[in-house]
Amino acid sequence: AQSVSQHNHHVILSEAASLELGCNYSYGGTVNLFWYVQYPGQHLQLLLKYFSGDPLVKGIKGFEAEFIKSKFSFNLRKPSVQWSDTAEYFCAARVSTGRRALTFGSGTRLQVQP
């Protein structure tokens, strides 16, 4: 069965610290990968996505993610977090053909302390 795993459920960082959130997927075939962010009280927003090509993907707000096929991973990184990055982060995946429905990871709650 297709699945997405996020191993960090709750991360607490100080401002300016570096961030890496793990995401692993279990899919057969070619996958599309996404990171979404949900700020408190707001809807899901797309941070970045990977379909093909350069495995290092740059997104909005200084975030980037690296697709490592051999490790079935798509970890999210940011060199220096800000208090405004406090939010819930969701990794998602889907097969590249067919119904296009997303499977979400369980989410990681990031808390950045001033």
Added chain:
Amino acid sequence: GAVVSQHPSWVICKSGTSVKIECRSLDFQATTMFWYRQFPKQSLMLMATSNEGSKATYEQGVEKDKFLINHASLTLSTLTVTSAHPEDSSFYICSARDGGMGTDTQYFGPGTRLTVL
């Protein structure tokens, strides 16, 4: 980016009544829309896939007679929770797929919080 709206943003209803939630893509046409359910502090669980002009595809365990989905146009999908019960209380989120060239991304609505008394 593309905008998806949901209406209402929150609704409180009595047990046994039906509630309709609308999902609209405002600046693009969406042949496919998805309905998710999110429990507190949990991830999104896909309920069904809605295709314009055809029957929705429901995920295993989701009652199609309870959660009626209609996708009558390229910009509107509706989810009707029929004979709602307190266990149906949840946060319902829709997304619309923008399948245009070079994009093919889902954009999410702000969600609808349903409370069944």
